Amino acid sequence: xxxxCVSDQYERSIDVCQQALxxxxxxxxxxxxxxxxxxxMNKYEDSxxxxxxxxxxxxDRAQYYANYGERNRLILDV
Numbered sequence: 150x151x152x153x154c155v156s157d158q159y160e161r162s163i164d165v166c167q168q169a170l171x172x173x174x175x176x177x178x179x180x181x182x183x184x185x186x187x188x189x190m191n192k193y194e195d196s197x198x199x200x201x202x203x204x205x206x207x208x209d210r211a212q213y214y215a216n217y218g219e220r221n222r223l224i225l226d227v
Contacts, residue, residue: 156190159186159187159189159190160186160190162182162183162186163183163186163187166179166180166182166183166186167183175206176206177202177203177204177206177207177210177213178203180199180200180202180203180206181199181200181203181210181212181213181216183195183199184196184197184198184199184200184203184216184217184220185216187199188216188220193220193224196220197217197220200213200216200217200220204217
């Protein structure tokens with residue numbers, strides 16, 4: 150039950166970001182947030198696409214690269 154609740158929160162976060170992107174299509178933080186949520190849900194391909202988009206829009210944000218690298222490390226450890 151706890152997992153379901155947490156998973157629902159990630160899904161909700163993604164939904165909110167997608168709605169916000171309709172008004173702020175160039176906001177990298179929204180893509181970054183979705184990338185992290187997808188990663189927490191083990192949806193690694195979706196996560197990678199969102200990280201790529203966030204980095205494309207804001208290549209100067211070190212946190213984006215750090216989280217992307219951590220996601221990749223976790224995949225390799227699985």
